[in-house]
Every structure is written in structure tokens, then in C-alpha cells.
Amino acid sequence: MTMTPIAIPKRTQSARLENWSRAFYRFRQSWLSIVGLAIVVLLVVIAIFAPWIVPYPEHVVGGTNTGARFQPPSANAWFGTNALGQDMFSLVLVGSQVSLFSGLAVVFIAIVVGTAVGAIAGYFGGWVDEVLMRITDLLLTIPSLILAMAVAAALGTGVWNMIIAISITWWPAYARLVRGEVIVKKEEQFVVAAHALGANWLRILGKHILPNIVSPIVIKASLDMGFAILTVASLGFVGIGVKPPTPEWGTLLSGARSYMPDYWWTAVAPGIAIFLAVLAFNLLGDGLRDVLDPKARR
Amino acid sequence: MALLDIKNLNLAMRSYEGETQILHGIDLKIERGEIWGMVGETGSGKSLTGLSVSRLIASPPGRYLAGSIEFQGRDVLKATDKEMRMLRGRHIGMIFQDPTTNLNPAFRIGTQLVDVALHAGHADPSVLGLGAGASRGDFKKAAKRVAVEMLEKVGIPKAADRIDDYPHQFSGGMRQRVLIAMAMIGKPDLLIADEPTTALDVSVQAQILRLIHDLVAERNIGVLLITHNLGIVAQICSHVAVMFRGRILEAGKVNDVLKRPSHSYTQALLNSVPTVHTKRGELMGLSGAMRETSA
Amino acid sequence: MSLDIQNVSKIFPGPRQGFFGRGEGFTALDDVSLSIRKGASFGLVGESGSGKTTLTRCILRLESLSAGNILFDGSDIHKLTPLQMRRLRSRLQIVFQDPYASLDPRMTVHDIVAEPLVIHGDVVNMTASRRTERVMELLLQVGLRSEHLFRYPHEFSGGQRQRIGIARALAVNPEFLILDEPTSALDVSVQADVLNLLHRLQVELGLTYFFISHDLGVIRYICDDVAVIYRGRVVEQGPVAAIFDNPQSDYTRMLLDAMPDPDPDRSPFRKIAAV
């Protein structure tokens, strides 16, 4: 075999940049994921800038206008007003802050803790697995609302306590999922190959196993984002978590229940917001799967 | 009407760099009773041709620019998904090139075989040796029996004991044989075998070739056998097509093509097989000029 | 540096039965002894399922031994400390049997081939750009092109993937290469190229090969010594020419007879071949 002189291809982009642009190429292949991404970005932008862009900032911090109770949607108040005469549009916009943030935080903590525990249990097996999984099973049996109430009773109410309380009951599901996936992937040839190359367990888990099980995690997470937002809302309803006047989608929705169906707009606005957020995260999850799993579709 | 008639098949695959045409006008006609060998350089599009027949190339990235694939007179490129599922389970048997990815690591070998047998059995109970009115229990029992039978046929010793093993407990060659068994369960009219014996030792290979040969003799089916082994082609195939960079360079009766190749690439392939007399380091690959143009 | 396999046995545990019981184990390797000389090519042939891959896994310490020793340069591989083992892995590389399953589907070809360079960074010591150069060099060596660099494995044919696996194994300049059917997925002309490449590397760098193949023609071409394994036992070993020209065991004779002959006239399936 003759040796050809070696010509390294000229690369204008660095390898990392190129990887990103490839990833985005695969993401772009489905317009639905673009829609999902767009909505998520929009929601995040709104959440960040809400206090400055809302028409009635005073309503957000508790100001009322009882003279204008239950106004239907109009040019003045796009989503109408509620029982206290507060502008629903302003409330929903600012409400995205708590809802999105606590939803994200819950899912994020659950993923980090759950993945770490599940990956270690699945990879090492044996007694490590036994111990970690017994703990996991135990926590899985506790209903999250009850635990959250207990935590609230013990530590007091507040956004962070609520987030931690929900996360404690959420991570075991991720741990179970990840453990199962890791056990299957562990037997795969390319993992064995990495082992034979001399990779240590951190590299094998981090570089070979976890990237290959990202899709089920991401899919679960994108679904969970919606549930998380709803759970935060239910906690708000039972009086744990966010205290009024700080607006939050779930509390807004629960508060509107007693005025249905006459003053439907008070429920519609936060309802649509929750719906949009859940949908957008699902679409985004689908798109991410395409990026993360090049084999799955294209 | 030919069993399989591929006419002017043009396929492009899309990737990040853009779309590349992979198949440039493939023509191939397979009659019942014929065993077609398909040889050619790696990456020339043999597998993609085979996959196209069962329409297993997703689009995107795949896109057919022109051409048709008629199976028993019907164009599979235009068939509905439901029709395709019927064809795949029952009339077209596929043996894939990669044994591991086509077995689910999480399920027992037996479970996967029984699934295939049940799928074929629901389409046509006679595959399992049952009448139309058979009960669920009968189906299950028959499917299990057929699964064990097929495993034995492809030469897995003590098949009944190993049916509860997981894929990773089988050697590479044994996994390959499981796939062969899967493809044969449905008693297809057309068998597409993509390198079915590359992972097998010569004695098991001979056994599998015998199995394919007997299937053709008994049931008058057609076979497309993709392989790198010219010995196999010479032994079992009635016809052979030589592929190079997405084109069929020459096709015809085995005796004609292998004995009097009309194309220099075919000759180069024949020269690349080491014989008893070849000295180490002196094996001829492609000539320099041909490598320039090859992948 | 030679590899000595001494009386190695490997018994896989049987299936679980009840709570504590286990079924009868499966003997994949039974008292196997082989000795591989430095700078030579040692071929291993045998029926599928006879334990060839299991033996390579034992050599790489991916599998524990039930009995016996494997000595690399005189030291027992299965008794090395983790650090020593890591050092050894850079000198001892493998090309896996299945080109589809042995490449991480989430990594680009560049990352796959560069991985051993990264893992053994303390020994190899290359900058990122130098690594990319080395990867390119390797890809060209095995006959792939520069535009393949950032593709994913699923975008390649079986033969192309196998070459990626070979490039990865060569990356850290190992001394000892285990090749588990490295050319079975390749067309014969590329196989010829790869065999010639392996031969050239052996001449230039003094590599030692442990070469598993079902293709007796290839074994005969590339190997100096050969062992025939049957149901986990070595039935015959010795210089290639001696074994092939004068086989002692029935099994070896049967293998040689079953080799498909590229001459259509000598087909045992005459009826069809003559259509």
C-alpha cells in the first residue's frame, strides 16, 4: 500500500464549533422542534423581563383595583381582570417566573441526583446497587405532596423548601430509569471497547454510557417539566410554597376555580400559559432527541 | 413477471455535507429459483440496495431520485406502510449485515424468535403448521416449537436449552445464526441475505449455504446474497452482480463473470484473494489508478 | 515481548436457579495453552462459538479466568495493579469482531480514533491539533478520507466501520495487536490493502499480531503460526504451512475441506451453479 502525503483538511471552524453546527443541523430537520425551542426561548425571555414589560406592575406586587373587578378581556386588560381587579395579563407574565424557575429547578435537581445515583448503582452493581436502590424504593413510596407538606411543616414554607421537597420525591424515578439503561448499555461492545482502551470508570460512564442514554432522560424531563409546573401549582393551592401576592400560574388557576364559568378568562389565561409551556417543552424534547441520538431518525 | 425487478434505482443519502447520490441506476432482475450473488467494494451501496427492497431506508436521509423496485409486480417504493409490514414479515426475508444491533439486548433470544414466528403466523397460520381456527395457546406453542426448530436448523447446539439466553451470551457467529433463523421462519419468497456468513466459520458457513440451497430447491424462492467471499459466490450462486461506486459494473451467470470477467475491477477482485502461493506482502489490491477513483 | 497463555480455562456460570442455586456452568475455554512470539503473527481459527473471542477478552482482562495464567512479557496480566494495567493497555490493542457494535454511536469518527490518544494522554502527550493530525494520518492509512472525519459511525458501511476500528487500534502505536476477524466485513480488495498494511506495519514497527479469522486463506497468507480451537480446546498448533499442508486432526481437515473454492466448477452445489 502506497503512502499518500497527508493533507489535513483546512478547517475554518474549530471542531467544537463544527459539532455544534452539526447538532443544530439535525435539530433544524424538524420544524416542530424549532417551534418548541422558539416558545421556550420566548417564555424564558418573558420570565426574565416580565417586571419591566407588564402594563400594570403595581398589580404584580399586590396592588388591587376593586373598582374594575371581573372585567372581560379588552384593549385595556388583554386577558381581563380578576376578583381583585388585577390585570390577568400582568399576573400571568410575571407568574412565569416562579413557575418556570421552580419547574426547571425541580427537574434539574431530580436529574442530577437521580442520574448520579442510578448510574453508580447500575455500573457497579453488587451491594452498592442493593443499598442505593433500597433507598430509592423507599423514597418512591412516599407521595410527593405529603412529603412536601411535611417538609413545609418542618422547614417552613417558601419557594426553595418547596423545590427541595418535590425534588426529594422526584429523583428516585430518574435513578430507576438511569440504572436500567446503564445496565443494558454496560454490556454493549463499544463500552467494552472503551474499557479495553484503558478508559477509567468515570470516562466510560460520562463519555460512553450517559451520552447514549440521554434520550430517555431528556424525554422524561421534558414531560416532567409540565408535571413539575403543575405540582408547584398544587402546592401553591394547598398553601405551601409561594405566598400571595407573588403570582404563580398554578395559584392563579386554582384561584379562578370558584368563578367558573362566568368569569372564564381568569382561568383561561393561566391555563393557556401552562399548556403552552408543557407543549413547548415536549416539542423541544423531541428536537433534542434528534440531536442527541443521530441514529434514531435521520 | 420476475420475482424481483429493480429498474434504474437511484438513491441519494443526505448528511451534514449535503446530499450525495449513492446508487446510480441499479438494474437487477431476480427470478424464482435463482441465487444472485452481489459482490463489490465496501461502501458501494450493496446493503442500501438490499435494504431498499424491503424499504427499510428512512427518508430523510434517504431519497429515491428515480427508479422502481417491483416485487411480484408491485412497486414497493409505492406500497403503503401496512403492505410493507406484510411483505417484510412474510414474503421478503431479510438477514442484516450487523447482528448485534438487530437483536434487542434486553430480551431473550427465544422471546425475539417467538415474536417473529407469531407475526408470520398471524399473517399465514400455515407457517406454524396450524389451521385457520387455531387458538391463541396453539399459536404460542407452535411458535415456540418453530423457534427451537429453526435454531437447530441453523446449527445452534442444544437449541432448546439456549433459547432463554440473552444476546450477549451468544458468540458473534451464534447471533448471526439467530438472525438467519428469524429471516427463515416466515418461509419467504425472496430472501435477502446481507453477508449472512461473514461471522461464521467455514463449516457452519457450509451448513448455512446448504440450508439456503435447499430452501431454493424445495420452495423455489429467489435469493439475493450480498457477500465479499467470491468462494461463496462460486459455490452457491447461479448469477452474480459486481458493484462499484453505486453502479453494477457487470452481471450475469456465475461461470461467465468469474471465469471471463469483462471488467478490470472484477479481475482485480479475483486477484485480491490470497491463494496458497501468494507471498506475504505481495497480495494485489486495487491498482493505483482504480484506488484513485474508489472510496 | 511475548504472550504466553498457560492452561487457561474459562467457565461461565450457569443460569440462576431459584434463590441461591446456579445451573451447570458453560466451559468456554478448556485448558488452553498458546505461546505467541514477539514480532510474529499468530493465527487462531475455529468454529464459531469455540471461545476465540472469549480468549481475547481474557487476555484484555475483560473477563476473569477460571484457571491458568496469561503472561505478557513475563508478568501475569491478571495480577497487575490498575496503573500497570492501564500502561499495558496502551501497548496492547484490539480490533473488535463486530464493526457495528464496537463504535460509540454518539461519537464522531474523529473522537473515536482520538480516544486512545486522550486516554493515554500522559504517555502520548499530544496537543489537540496534533491529535487531529494523527487521526487524519491514521484514517488515510486505512483508506478513509478526510471528509469522513466528523461523521458518525451509522453513516458508514460495514467495511468502512471496520477500518475505523483498525485506525483506533493503531493510534497509540501498540506493540501487540489482537485482531478479531478484522477483515471479514471488508471486500477482498480492501482486505488485501489492510493485510498489506498490517504486514508493512509489522515489518516497520515489529508488531506482534494475534489474528482471529474464519478465512483460512487469510490466515495462511498473514500468519506464521496457527492454532486450531474446537469447543474451547486447542486441537492443533504449529507453523502455518505444516498445519495446512499436513493437518493432524479431523477437525482441521474438515475445516480445510469446507473452504469455499472460488472456482465455480468445484462447487458441491452443482445443480444450481449450472443453471
Ligand SMILES: Nc1ncnc2c1ncn2[C@@H]1O[C@H](COP(=O)(O)OP(=O)(O)OP(=O)(O)O)[C@@H](O)[C@H]1O
Ligand atoms: N445513513 C447514511 N447517511 C449517509 N450516508 C450513508 C448512510 N448509510 C450509508 N451511507 C453511505 O452509502 C454508501 C453505501 O453504503 P452501503 O452500506 O450500502 O455499502 P456496502 O456496499 O454494503 O458496503 P459494505 O460491503 O462495507 O457493507 C457508503 O459510502 C456509506 O458511507
Ligand SMILES: Nc1ncnc2c1ncn2[C@@H]1O[C@H](COP(=O)(O)OP(=O)(O)OP(=O)(O)O)[C@@H](O)[C@H]1O
Ligand atoms: N457472558 C457469557 N455468558 C455465558 N456464556 C457466554 C458468555 N460469553 C460467551 N459465552 C459462550 O461462550 C462460547 C464462546 O463464545 P465466543 O464469543 O468466545 O466464541 P467465538 O469463538 O468468538 O465465536 P465466533 O467466531 O462466532 O465469534 C459461546 O458458546 C458463548 O455462548
Ligand SMILES: [Mg+2]
Ligand atoms: Mg454492507
Ligand SMILES: [Mg+2]
Ligand atoms: Mg468471536
